[in-house]
Amino acid sequence: MGEAFSSALPWTVDMDRDPAQPALTTIDRERASVVSVRRLTKRYGRRTALDDVDLEISRGTVVGILGPNGAGKSTLLETVAGLRASTSGEVSVLGVDPRRERRQTTRRVSVQPQSASVFGYLSVRETVRLYASFHSSHRDVAQVIADLGLSEQVDVRARDLSGGQLRRLLLAVAIIGIPEIVILDEPSAGLDPEARKHLLELIRSLARDGTTIIFSTHDMAEAAQICDRVVIVVAGRIRADGPPAELIDGGRSTLTFDVVSEEALSRTRSVLPADTVTWSQDARGFHVSHATADPDGALELLTRDRQIRGRSYRVVSPTLEDLYLSIVRDAREIDEGRDGDA
Helix, strand or coil: CCCCCCCCCCCHHHHHCCCCCCCCCHHHHHHHHEEEEEEEEEEEECCCEEEEEEEEEEECEEEEEECCCCCCCHHHHHHHCCCCCCCCCCCCCCCCCCCCCCCHHHHHHHECCCCCCCCCEEHHHHHHHHHCCCCCCCCCCCHHHHCCCCCCHHEHHHHCHHHHHHHHHHHHHHHHCCCEEEEEECCCCCCCCHHHHHHHHHHHHHCCCCCEEECCCCCCCHHHHHHHHHEECCEEEEEECCCCHHHHHCCCEEEEEEEHHHHHHHHHHHHCHHHHHHEEEEEEECCCCCEEECCHHHHHHHHHHCCCCCCCEEEEEHHHHHHHHHHHHHHHHHHHHHHHHH
């Protein structure tokens, strides 16, 4: 088998389509939901890993699954991939049940779980060639190796690769067969900054070609940069879902400023909701912080009030990490309160 073999057109659902059914138009394909999860629950004994999860993912989107360790991220990915059976609920991937229709699912969905491995005695080139041979259409072997930054290791055995190089080889294996959906569990773990940059560029390139990318990560900056949507999972439940910029815009900013007297501080707490105001004191006066979803409105109230005479006003906008930490904290407090009431 030569490395130059590749297909100009990726394998699509039309090869298995019932001729009696009308073909999807380009617009239909772009809008189609390729992953549909309804009321998904997964339990391990008495522990609930996923609790009544609903999720829809459209073709060609990059979706980041965020959450603390043990939140249910890997279980969600593996259930969508058909690698785990659900306790209850429905999962549809490209129109089929991924658990029951394994042949069709494995042909069109590629998975790189954390526990993925390859044959240690095969070289990088031999490994990618092997996995390419499993597909009727595949990408150019040499090009995929180059895209993953492994050209210099092409003849190195897998067992002799560094951790980051092995992660890149696993990603090469995941994308070689031109899958319609790629599911990655923390793909950037162990990568150096340059390799991480190439990975993000590759993910974006795949999405532009219509591939749906679903991956878990702990890197908030990475998720904000690359994802069309982020899904935040805490204790088996989806707590937030949407484009990163929209989620961040919906969060609270922090307005900070200085006042010089206790009277000005007291006036500030009467003008603004007292439970949103915190402060510290030093020899120069009081340093005040106000958490708000409307910093412009708060700034207008404060600057119009002659009794406050604030100085050094500054608005600090939240980041995805700020939002994530707030959601995780609030979710845990809610769950602890629910458990206490039970």
